[in-house]
Structures are given as structure tokens and as C-alpha cells.
Amino acid sequence: MRILVVDDEELIRDVVCEYAENEGYKCDQAEDGIKAIEKVETNKYDCIIMDIMMPNMDGLTAIKEIKEIANVPIICLSARGEEFDKLQGFKLGIDDYVTKPFSPKELIARIKAVTKRTNGDLITVGDITIDELKHEVTIDGDVVELTHTQFCLLKLFLQNVNIALSRNAIIEAIWGYDYEADDRTIDAHIKLLRSKLGKYRNSIKTIRKVGYKFVYEKK
Amino acid sequence: MRILVVDDEELIRDVVCEYAENEGYKCDQAEDGIKAIEKVETNKYDCIIMDIMMPNMDGLTAIKEIKEIANVPIICLSARGEEFDKLQGFKLGIDDYVTKPFSPKELIARIKAVTKRTNGDLITVGDITIDELKHEVTIDGDVVELTHTQFCLLKLFLQNVNIALSRNAIIEAIWGYDYEADDRTIDAHIKLLRSKLGKYRNSIKTIRKVGYKFVYEKK
DNA sequence: TTTAAATTTCATAAATTTAAGATATTATAT
DNA sequence: ATATAATATCTTAAATTTATGAAATTTAAA
Numbered sequence A, B: 001m002r003i004l005v006v007d008d009e010e011l012i013r014d015v016v017c018e019y020a021e022n023e024g025y026k027c028d029q030a031e032d033g034i035k036a037i038e039k040v041e042t043n044k045y046d047c048i049i050m051d052i053m054m055p056n057m058d059g060l061t062a063i064k065e066i067k068e069i070a071n072v073p074i075i076c077l078s079a080r081g082e083e084f085d086k087l088q089g090f091k092l093g094i095d096d097y098v099t100k101p102f103s104p105k106e107l108i109a110r111i112k113a114v115t116k117r118t119n120g121d122l123i124t125v126g127d128i129t130i131d132e133l134k135h136e137v138t139i140d141g142d143v144v145e146l147t148h149t150q151f152c153l154l155k156l157f158l159q160n161v162n163i164a165l166s167r168n169a170i171i172e173a174i175w176g177y178d179y180e181a182d183d184r185t186i187d188a189h190i191k192l193l194r195s196k197l198g199k200y201r202n203s204i205k206t207i208r209k210v211g212y213k214f215v216y217e218k219k
Numbered sequence C: 001t002t003t004a005a006a007t008t009t010c011a012t013a014a015a016t017t018t019a020a021g022a023t024a025t026t027a028t029a030t
Numbered sequence D: 001a002t003a004t005a006a007t008a009t010c011t012t013a014a015a016t017t018t019a020t021g022a023a024a025t026t027t028a029a030a
Helices: A010-022 A033-042 A059-069 A083-092 A104-119 A148-159 A167-175 A183-196 A198-203 B010-022 B033-042 B059-069 B083-092 B104-117 B148-158 B167-175 B183-196 B198-203
Strands: A002-006 A026-030 A047-051 A074-079 A096-100 A122-125 A128-131 A136-139 A142-144 A164-166 A204-207 A211-214 B002-006 B026-030 B047-051 B074-078 B096-099 B122-125 B128-131 B136-139 B142-144 B164-166 B204-207 B211-214
Touching: A002 A010, A002 A033, A010 A026, A010 A104, A026 A033, A033 A047, A033 A059, A047 A059, A047 A104, A059 A074, A059 A083, A074 A104, A096 A104, A104 A122, A122 A148, A128 A148, A136 A198, A148 A167, A148 A183, A148 A211, A164 A167, A167 A183, A167 A211, A183 A198, A183 A204, A198 A204, B002 B010, B002 B033, B010 B026, B010 B104, B026 B033, B033 B047, B033 B059, B047 B059, B047 B104, B059 B074, B059 B122, B074 B104, B096 B104, B122 B148, B128 B148, B136 B198, B148 B167, B148 B183, B148 B211, B164 B167, B167 B183, B167 B211, B183 B198, B183 B204, B198 B204
Parallel strands: A002 A026, A002 A047, A047 A074, A074 A096, B002 B026, B002 B047, B047 B074, B074 B096
Antiparallel strands: A122 A128, A128 A136, A136 A142, A164 A211, A204 A211, B122 B128, B128 B136, B136 B142, B164 B211, B204 B211
């Protein structure tokens, strides 16, 4: 899942990207509208975050052009109270709007909402994608065949990236709270899942005496 | 559920408190950063609402200090357009942000969200952080790999900063009350833990004939 | 029903962590 | 300064925990 962050302030770009990358998005940056258009011409994005006020080419003009070359959801950033811009923006087909200063968490939530609208219900972390509708997992675009338990297990991990999951938590999530599963059983499933995860094989870390954790670090 | 409202304007404090109390929160007030720190030192809060711009000590400085002495979620208030403060703030570990003028309802909603999600996840002392959710310890942002006993031991220390822990207390906390551990065994664990604590290596003080103490003085 | 696939269990291997003894070092009191 | 007691460190063996391959069982499909 790739997003493009367009803002003339590097600090803002960095903060947005940091948060987004933590959620498993791959981020590109552009510092003005012209650069943004160049990026859009050569890359495919799932969402664009765009500041309205920028030098060279302002956001609204850029959006107009982008909407002509690609069908991609756009979330706008703007200073508070720029009512006129806002209305203009929706006319141009902006999908959502966030006023500065904004909470990164809120922004991430909106990105998720917007991409869900266009892509259906996807869980994406790095190059892994779970499409719940299709009940299908892909890594780098290639379909990975998983059994049902493996699918649930992976989903659990991707919904809890970087969070340590105790064996009990895993059992509860997959089999229900009253199921009595042997610890070795979980290990076995972990093993099978790992064996199918290719380059993400080592992303499932063992935490001794606790359980497992799916780690994702932006590159 | 107790919250602390920090703002130099009495009117704002009163409004926030009134709404919060309507929702069942108990409210304390402080009119500047210094008073806020005093409050935090002697009380336990579930959330702090803090204005950024204040006389005597500004909000960001206060937050820095508060985060060192207590693990409490903080929501910031700020005038519009204080971009830099905002980004700084998230680096300091601010949990959410509301710009003035704000709707009391929105603020309450954010308090609820914040108290829900940050209850007992992080233990922070100086530059050491234990993230229980991630089951991860960081010092100055770098992950420190600890074994399970070392993890428990450190947690015990950080939960009892500046308090002398007898060997018995340590044994009881880590192995349970009926375990008979050799004194040398504890020394060994202390040694291993120290060796991983970097600049905090000497924060674990030996108290002869008694046990150990993790000392921390804010700078 | 038969067959194949998926799940669970089991046994063993491999890896890591822990405990405790021996020895060295340090602190304290005389 | 020296003796003594307490703690630190090193080493190694034991214990614990996880990984893995294979067998047994269950489930689902043909």
C-alpha cells in the first residue's frame, strides 16, 4: 500500500511518513505540486496526502491535474478556516480533509477509511496484503496459499503489528477462549506460517516465555 | 478517574472542569507548568489537559518533566497555527492535541479515547521505557534485548524507583514467595541486567546487607 | 466410502536461559 | 593498612523453552 505525501515543509512530511510507515504503508514524498505530478505519472499510489498551500504550484491546481491522470483518493491538509479552498476542493473530488495542526493518528484513520472505500477491506503491512473479501493473501503481489488457521493467524499478527501476543491471546483469538490448546500446537502453526511467508519469514519473532510478535520496520 | 487541567486562564479551566465533572471525572486545576508538576508529584492522574502557552513555565517544558516522573497521557491545548509546537509535542509523547477554540464535547471525547488506550502500557523513567504491549525495553530509543527475568527485574526496579528492594523482596517479586534462591543468583542477574543498561548501568545501587535500589534523579 | 488435506500431538533436537559454585574484587571497620 | 564480610564476576552444568519432523487424528472433499 503506497502513499504520496505532498507538503513544502519537510518536518510535516517526515512526521506523516513516520506514522504511516509504522502502519505498514510505503511512503513517497514530494515538496510541491509539480514534483507531485511527476511522481504520480511514474508511480501508482493508493492515496495522496496533499497540502493546499504550497509554493510553485498550489495543491488545488495539482489535484486537478492529478485527477486527470490517475484515479487516486486524495486527502487534503490545510490551515484552519480556509473555507473557500475546502469547498473548491470537494468540487475537485477530494476524498477527505484534515486541518492543521492535525493528530497523526487521526490522519492514519482517514487514510485507512479512504483506501477502504476504493480498495475494499484490505489489511496491508509492507508488501503483505490480506484481502478479506477475496480471502486471499499476497506477498509482493504473488498469491500465497494459506490454510484457514494460517490465514487467521497471519491476520491476527497483521492486526497487531509490533505487539507481543501471548500464547493465550493467540489461542483465544483463533480458537476461542475455552479451547484448550497445547503450546506446541501453536508452535507448529507458527512454523507452518513462517514457512510460507518468504521474505517475511523472520518477521514473526519468538518472545521466550511469552509468545510471538510480528515485527515490521520501515525500510 | 482523575484529570488535571493546566491553563493560565481560569475561565478555560473552569469550562473544561465543568464538562469533565459532568462526565464523572474528578478534576484538579493548575495555573502554570510549575504548579502542574507539583500536583503530579503528589497525585496520580489518569489524564492531563495542558495548555502550551503559559507564563512561568510553558507547556512543553512541563510535559517533558511530567513524562519523567509519571506515566500519564497528556492532551495538549494550543492556539491555532502553532505548527512547530505541535510536532515537538508528539516527539515528547503527547497523546493528543486540541486547538483553541475547541468544543468541550470534542475534548471529552478525546479524554475518553486517550484514557482508554494508554492505561498501563508504558513505564518510563528518564530515557528508559518499558513498553509492555510490545514487550520491549528501549534506552534513548534503542531497543535493549533482555531475557525474561531481566525484563521482570527491570520492571520491578522501575516500578520502585528510589526504593530499596531487599533480596527477599526481589525473589518474591520475580520467582514467587516460596522460591529459595541463592543470594549469588540474584547478584548474577543484577550483573547481567547492569551490563545491558548502558548509561543507566550505575543506577542500580548496591545496598550492602540489604539488597538493591534503582536510583533516578531528574535533571 | 475413500482420499486427500489440514490439524494436532508426540518425541527429539536445538537453542537459550538460569542456577550455583569457585574465585576475584570491593567496601567497611578496626 | 589489614582483616573480614559482602558483593561481583566468571564458568559450567542443569533446566527450561522452542523448533522441527513425523506420526496420528480429525475434517473436508470427491
